[in-house]
Amino acid sequence: MAYGKNIRNILYGGDYNPEQWPEEVWQEDMRMMKKAHVNIVTLNVFSWATLQPSEDTYDFSKLDKIMDYARENGLKVCLATSTGAHPAWMAHRHPDILRTEFNGTKRKFGGRHNSCPNSTTYRYYAQKLASKLAKRYKDYDNIVA
Numbered sequence: 163m164a165y166g167k168n169i170r171n172i173l174y175g176g177d178y179n180p181e182q183w184p185e186e187v188w189q190e191d192m193r194m195m196k197k198a199h200v201n202i203v204t205l206n207v208f209s210w211a212t213l214q215p216s217e218d219t220y221d222f223s224k225l226d227k228i229m230d231y232a233r234e235n236g237l238k239v240c241l242a243t244s245t246g247a248h249p250a251w252m253a254h255r256h257p258d259i260l261r262t263e264f265n266g267t268k269r270k271f272g273g274r275h276n277s278c279p280n281s282t283t284y285r286y287y288a289q290k291l292a293s294k295l296a297k298r299y300k301d302y303d304n305i306v307a
Contacts, residue, residue, distance in 0.1 A: 169306055171201060173238060178203035180231075181212055181224050188228075192235045202238040202306065205229070206295070211249035214291060222298055233304045240307040241299060245288040248277050252287060259284040 175195070180188050195203070206213075206225060214220050232239050253260055259281045261269045269276055277284045299305060 169238070173202040173306070175200040175202035175237070176204065177207060178205055178232075179207070180228055181209055185227070188231055192231065192237075195237070196235070200237070202240060203232060204240040204242060205232065206244050207242040208244065208247040210244040210247055210291065213244055214249055214287075216251055217255065220291075220294060222294075226298075229299060229302060233302060236304075238304050238306045239302065241295065241302075241305050243288065243292045243295060245277070245291065246275055248284065248287070252283075256281075256283040258282075259287075 178191070180191060205228060209225065212224060213222060229239065229241075248259060253276075257268070259277050261276055261278045263269065277288075279285070
């Protein structure tokens with residue numbers, strides 16, 4: 163898809179993390195976003211643990227609902243890769259993914275952006291997840307970034 167193909171107006175919105183609260187809230191979120199003239203949301207920034215609860219298990223069911231809800235409500239989507247926060251199982255099984263501070267101190271699991279981009283393990287899992295996301299949502303015409 164060529165950038166801009168599905169964009170007719172100035173985009174106005176921001177991060178939206180509905181996976182962090184009950185689904186019953188989502189409909190009210192949509193109503194309030196329409197009232198505020200929000201037309202784009204960034205989704206899936208920190209959802210890696212939800213999407214991949216174990217090394218061999220992926221679960222896109224909640225993101226599927228969120229993506230469908232955004233599309234049904236006329237929202238454009240900036241779809242993130244979720245790689246901003248790796249799952250706990252990954253840090254425990256593969257400690258090489260954790261950042262090392264300038265003084266050599268190895269970080270512990272927790273917090274966002276705590277993965278070492280130089281870790282081949284991190285890059286392997288991040289690429290695998292990004293590939294699965296691309297294949298799963300490739301036909302969503304409301305994804306603009």
